[in-house]
Amino acid sequence: MGNVRLLIADDHAVVRQGIRQILSDAPEMQIVAEASTGLEALELVRNERVDVVILDLSMPGLSGMETVKRIRQDCPNVPILVLSMHSEEQYAVRAIRSGAAGYLTKDSAPEELVAAVRSVARGHKYVTETLAERLAFEIERGSDRLAHETLSDREYQVMLLMAEGLRGQDIAERLALSSKTVSTYRARLLRKMNIGSSAELTRYALRHRLIDT
Template sequence: MTDILIVDDHDLVRTGLKNILAGASDLEVAGEASTGEDAIRLSRKLEPDLVLMDVGLPGLSGLETTERILKAQPDVRVIVLTAHSEPPLPARLLDSGASGYLTKACDAGELLRAVRKVAQGERYIGADISQQLAISLLPGTPQSPFQELTGRELEIALMLTQGMRMQSIGEVLNVSPKTVATYKYRIYDKVGVGSEVELLRMALRHGLVSEV
């Protein structure tokens, strides 16, 4: 039996995933979380075999949450299930240790195949993600300005696009607001923007976040 922790901030998505997984006798939903902080806490408590992880979580993003879970529990396997397929998120999350990456456009059959393959120790990348990764490596392909960001810069950029204040970001990441400010203006410089509004517009343009 494969125990699974579902991490997504939308009740409807979590319910849909539970219904899909409930039809498989070899899979069991051990728990669910709507934030990265809850996901980390529940992962330690429940010790699931696998985590289905969204990227666009409130506060701590799926990127940082994945890194923290895998640092504390290296045997846990993570499949990213998100609406975001544009660079640099897929490559960053796979580099961070995720064993699979799917978009929410996948069907139930592919989700179950991915879960079973990853549970068996394999990696699984959805066809649309594989195509995006391959295209991004072709010479002359326009690159997202967010690909210039480090992992921590990308994490803070995601938080800034949510409208989080520097004090709150510092509390989540355990760094000072001054350190967050340094990262913020470094991000602005690399991405080529001058405000949080411009950063959000750029993130929307390059598929890093979605309009609600």
């Protein structure tokens, strides 16, 4: 394998530095750009020669899932490795469905990150054994989806924050949205899921392991 040109997209500089340090032990890997928002990442992928994008899902502005979709739309040959603080149960299947080539959590071992980058750079998918089983289950189940799987990516993001106990204003600030927009998402997702209250939503999320206890 020749040099692998990398873009790191994460809104925390200390995380980007940590990724740099881990990948510095892999001589073929060259970090050519960094981004702190989804829009920055999208612009850099369009204008720089990038072989792999390492992408966080929780960045301000353009959501991580939307960033994945737009990079895949504009630069379909550039694989995206999602490196997220969120557990596989929360976001991994959605990320792969959106076009990501792999998914790792930030508590993964450093050598696993190196292996994942090498794998997606070669054109392969990189998923853990647990995620592979989950994807197989999703395929087998077909169109019989759970309530939270009917939500759009942004509705799903708001739903998780609601289930964790955040109030509307807190969610608006976290996602850089207006309070009115968050209220619209809240009403829409509760209707889609046929859930009547935030407390009931939290119980649902705990039951399906979408949030930690």
